[in-house]
Amino acid sequence: MRLAIDASQRVRGTTSPNPPVGAVILDAAGEVVGIGATRPPGGSHAEVAALTEAGERARGGTAVVTLEPCNHWGRTGPCAQALIDAGVAAVHYAVDDPNPAASGGADRLRDAGITVTGGTLAADVAHGPLRAWLHRQRTGRPHVTWKFAASLDGRTAAADGTSQWITGPESRARVHADRARLDAIVVGTGTVLADDPWLTARLPDGSLAPHQPLRVVVGTRDVPSTAKVLDAAAPTLLLRTHDVSEVLAALADRDDVLIEGGPTLAGAFLAAGCIDRVQAYVAPVVLGAGSHAVEGAGVGTITEALRFRRESVDTVGDDVLLTLVPKDPTRSE
Numbered sequence: 352m353r354l355a356i357d358a359s360q361r362v363r364g365t366t367s368p369n370p371p372v373g374a375v376i377l378d379a380a381g382e383v384v385g386i387g388a389t390r391p392p393g394g395s396h397a398e399v400a401a402l403t404e405a406g407e408r409a410r411g412g413t414a415v416v417t418l419e420p421c422n423h424w425g426r427t428g429p430c431a432q433a434l435i436d437a438g439v440a441a442v443h444y445a446v447d448d449p450n451p452a453a454s455g456g457a458d459r460l461r462d463a464g465i466t467v468t469g470g471t472l473a474a475d476v477a478h479g480p481l482r483a484w485l486h487r488q489r490t491g492r493p494h495v496t497w498k499f500a501a502s503l504d505g506r507t508a509a510a511d512g513t514s515q516w517i518t519g520p521e522s523r524a525r526v527h528a529d530r531a532r533l534d535a536i537v538v539g540t541g542t543v544l545a546d547d548p549w550l551t552a553r554l555p556d557g558s559l560a561p562h563q564p565l566r567v568v569v570g571t572r573d574v575p576s577t578a579k580v581l582d583a584a585a586p587t588l589l590l591r592t593h594d595v596s597e598v599l600a601a602l603a604d605r606d607d608v609l610i611e612g613g614p615t616l617a618g619a620f621l622a623a624g625c626i627d628r629v630q631a632y633v634a635p636v637v638l639g640a641g642s643h644a645v646e647g648a649g650v651g652t653i654t655e656a657l658r659f660r661r662e663s664v665d666t667v668g669d670d671v672l673l674t675l676v677p678k679d680p681t682r683s684e
């Protein structure tokens with residue numbers, strides 16, 4: 352299952368509206384003979400990709416899949432039937448498919464005499480590669496992460512507006528690796544005008560990662576045609592609105608969305624209860640003056656404070672990465 356999870360991680364950001372699923376086929380002796388992951392929409396599901404690699408060696412073997420094999424004719428044929436036809440003897444999967452149109456694969460496999468085990472490493476998969484897709488299945492909207500980098504004194508830019516390199520090189524590398532697995536990155540027009548960000552995912556050598564998320568610019572101010580965000584490195588969507596629900600509606604077929612800035616956009620998403628996870632990079636540096644990560648989150652008094660629960664704390668180089676989820680999810684659950 353760890354191998355299947357790794358395979359699925361590599362296709363994150365390339366499969367939506369389908370889930371990034373991973374599959375591994377073992378032959379009858381327990382040797383790995385096929386590894387596959389969901390192809391872009393219209394392409395093979397993970398099981399079929401792995402079975403194709405395994406060929407005849409799948410007969411009498413075992414399939415390990417991060418999601419219950421599907422049972423329907425959608426854009427492709429049912430994976431449960433493909434596993435039956437390939438003659439596998441056992442199937443282990445992590446998470447039940449919540450999509451009513453596709454579920455039922457486990458029963459179909461059992462009816463064909465295959466030993467089926469569900470729930471293998473289910474929490475790792477549900478909180479990991481399938482988190483955003485499962486969230487959209489449950490709520491009907493994308494999973495939204497709000498990411499920011501701040502100094503020890505809570506500043507996201509210095510007094511003169513300069514903001515590059517608050518956090519260290521390790522944090523920047525991590526941000527780029529994360530970007531390459533996203534479906535969309537959202538910023539406000541204010542951030543585009545102030546910082547002219549490129550919003551691409553770059554590899555450690557500075558070149559562009561093979562997969563680029565959709566760049567989304569939100570707001571009513573004009574974006575100059577020379578803005579880096581409008582170049583050909585990745586697709587870009589301009590949304591002339593401030594309205595959080597309009598932004599989410601425009602991204603309804605995306606699973607994994609990141610809010611990158613600035614403070615007005617973050618405030619609007621927080622006030623609307625539409626942040627599902629926070630990634631706060633805190634750097635050991637003091638700026639003493641300058642902007643903050645959030646403006647206007649609708650908090651007037653301490654009892655209205657938006658509170659979060661710690662999911663993890665990681666050190667990244669000299670920085671600390673706090674990963675948080677809302678304590679009292681309003682719309683997110």
Ligand code: AOF
Pocket residue numbers: 369370371372373388389392393395396397398418419420421424425426427428430448450453454
């Ligand atoms: C699997 N393996 O790798 C994936 C599955 O329209 P389709 O045919 O592409 O089907 C999409 C649905 O199939 C999707 O909503 C989900 O329920 C399931 N995805 N199932 O067995 C896979 N990606």
Ligand code: ZN
Pocket residue numbers: 396397420421422428429430431
């Ligand atoms: Zn399938």
